[in-house]
Amino acid sequence: MIAAQRVVCGDIIHIRAGSRVPADARIIWCNQLKLEASSITGESEPIDYTVKEAGEEVTIFEARNVAFNGSLAVDGEAFGLVIRCGSATVIGQIAEMTTGQSGKKSRLEMQVRRYVKFLVFIACTIAITVFIIGGFVHKWRNPLALLAQGFIVSAIGMVPSGLPATVTSILTLIGKRLAAKNVLMKRLDIVEALGQVNISEWCSYG
Numbered sequence: 571m572i573a574a575q576r577v578v579c580g581d582i583i584h585i586r587a588g589s590r591v592p593a594d595a596r597i598i599w600c601n602q603l604k605l606e607a608s609s610i611t612g613e614s615e616p617i618d619y620t621v622k623e624a625g626e627e628v629t630i631f632e633a634r635n636v637a638f639n640g641s642l643a644v645d646g647e648a649f650g651l652v653i654r655c656g657s658a659t660v661i662g663q664i665a666e667m668t669t670g671q672s673g674k675k676s677r678l679e680m681q682v683r684r685y686v687k688f689l690v691f692i693a694c695t696i697a698i699t700v701f702i703i704g705g706f707v708h709k710w711r712n713p714l715a716l717l718a719q720g721f722i723v724s725a726i727g728m729v730p731s732g733l734p735a736t737v738t739s740i741l742t743l744i745g746k747r748l749a750a751k752n753v754l755m756k757r758l759d760i761v762e763a764l765g766q767v768n769i770s771e772w773c774s775y776g
Contacts, residue, residue, distance in 0.1 A: 585648045589643050590642050594659045598649050600648040603648040605617055607638050616645065630660065639661050
């Protein structure tokens with residue numbers, strides 16, 4: 571008995587009822603083996619495995635002579651030759667495909683970012699205008715103070731300090747309404763994208 575992390579390609583593993591397959595393995599001896607691999611194949615019922623060769627047109631998911639990593643043996647026993655281990659297994663490749671993708675920004679995040687950029691541009695424009703007007707009024711005495719006052723006034727007046735709290739509060743209220751309808755989400759900002767979904771009901775009359 572060794573840890574699954576120490577299994578390498580070429581090892582021969584013993585699969586028996588109640589154990590999980592530690593790596594992708596080619597079945598070389600089988601005695602009524604049944605594996606539950608719904609997380610990979612989508613089959614809800616345990617599948618019978620065999621040592622018979624699969625045809626060239628048969629996909630890896632339809633082959634019944636390869637036990638996948640993470641499958642649970644519910645009946646029988648078998649010996650298998652490890653052909654893939656770690657991230658090279660089928661379940662490992664699926665995990666890399668799902669977790670290795672870069673997170674995309676939601677439409678709400680892009681709109682808020684665009685709005686903030688617009689406010690920054692407007693604030694800088696107003697600050698420069700105030701600085702120029704103040705310079706002519708005060709005959710350009712102490713220009714550093716005029717410049718600082720212009721930008722400080724624009725920053726205080728234009729920066730939406732309550733925007734994050736307002737957006738979060740609205741999304742939280744919507745999230746609670748969806749939770750009451752048994753809708754669960756991992757990210758709160760997905761509420762905005764989910765709100766754009768339209769559900770149409772089609773009725774057919776025979």
